[in-house]
Amino acid sequence: KAGVTQTPRYLIKTRGQQVTLSCSPISGHRSVSWYQQTPGQGLQFLFEYFSETQRNKGNFPGRFSGRQFSNSRSEMNVSTLELGDSALYLCASSFRDSTDTQYFGPGTRLTVL
Amino acid sequence: TQLLEQSPQFLSIQEGENLTVYCNSSSVFSSLQWYRQEPGEGPVLLVTVVTGGEVKKLKRLTFQFGDARKDSSLHITAAQPGDTGLYLCAGAANQKVTFGTGTKLQVIP
Numbered sequence: 594k595a596g597v598t599q600t601p602r603y604l605i606k607t608r609g610q611q612v613t614l615s616c617s618p619i620s621g622h623r624s625v626s627w628y629q630q631t632p633g634q635g636l637q638f639l640f641e642y643f644s645e646t647q648r649n650k651g652n653f654p655g656r657f658s659g660r661q662f663s664n665s666r667s668e669m670n671v672s673t674l675e676l677g678d679s680a681l682y683l684c685a686s687s688f689r690d691s692t693d694t695q696y697f698g699p700g701t702r703l704t705v706l
Numbered sequence: 707t708q709l710l711e712q713s714p715q716f717l718s719i720q721e722g723e724n725l726t727v728y729c730n731s732s733s734v735f736s737s738l739q740w741y742r743q744e745p746g747e748g749p750v751l752l753v754t755v756v757t758g759g760e761v762k763k764l765k766r767l768t769f770q771f772g773d774a775r776k777d778s779s780l781h782i783t784a785a786q787p788g789d790t791g792l793y794l795c796a797g798a799a800n801q802k803v804t805f806g807t808g809t810k811l812q813v814i815p
Contacts, residue, residue, distance in 0.1 A: 597748070626803075628805075635794075635805060635806070635807050635808050636749075636794060636805040636808070637805075638802070638803065638804070638805075648801075649801070649802060683748050683749075685748070690801055691798075691801070691802065691803045692736070692737065692798035692801060692802070692803055694739075694751055694754065695751070695803070696751075697741075697748025697749050697750070698748050699746065699747050699748050700747075700748055
């Protein structure tokens with residue numbers, strides 16, 4: 594069974610731009626969660642989607658948004674990028690919800706210049 | 707807000723030594739998971755503990771869930787260079803997961 598895939602793996606953007614990251618979950622998994630990982634803050638929860646609906650949301654500004662498609666693939670978007678948005682963005686899929694075993698993708702490393 | 711504090715933050719030890727990593731919170735969790743993350747990759751689940759006082763062993767790794775389900779520990783016996791990585795605990799409650807602050811382990815050959 595193929596694992597969680599994330600594209601792109603690396604991204605460099607400048608302040609003010611916007612970015613879209615993509616995540617393909619494990620086949621059959623309907624829950625997709627997104628996390629931001631930085632050395633200073635650790636792994637922080639962004640949001641969780643299940644059956645195309647946002648089920649939970651972390652404490653991030655509205656510049657961070659996401660969506661899920663009918664095939665469970667998910668995208669997250671960050672608008673008006675700031676230097677502090679530089680991070681590793683991880684996507685995790687699970688069968689029912691984020692308290693199930695989560696399978697993480699390799700992440701997208703975003704650098705904002 | 708549920709917080710999970712891990713200690714120590716960093717650990718550098720020689721191959722063959724034993725170590726323990728702690729994960730503490732003031733909140734009660736319905737289950738607690740431990741992950742290991744290697745550079746350039748996402749975290750990989752090691753174990754899930756669900757019962758207070760539960761002890762699980764995975765080869766040289768021993769995981770314990772506190773009686774009150776607020777804390778957990780990970781003990782590694784005879785550490786090997788392949789154990790090097792970032793260890794994360796994650797507590798689940800009310801359909802949400804909170805990750806710990808992480809422990810970066812380096813095992814020197």
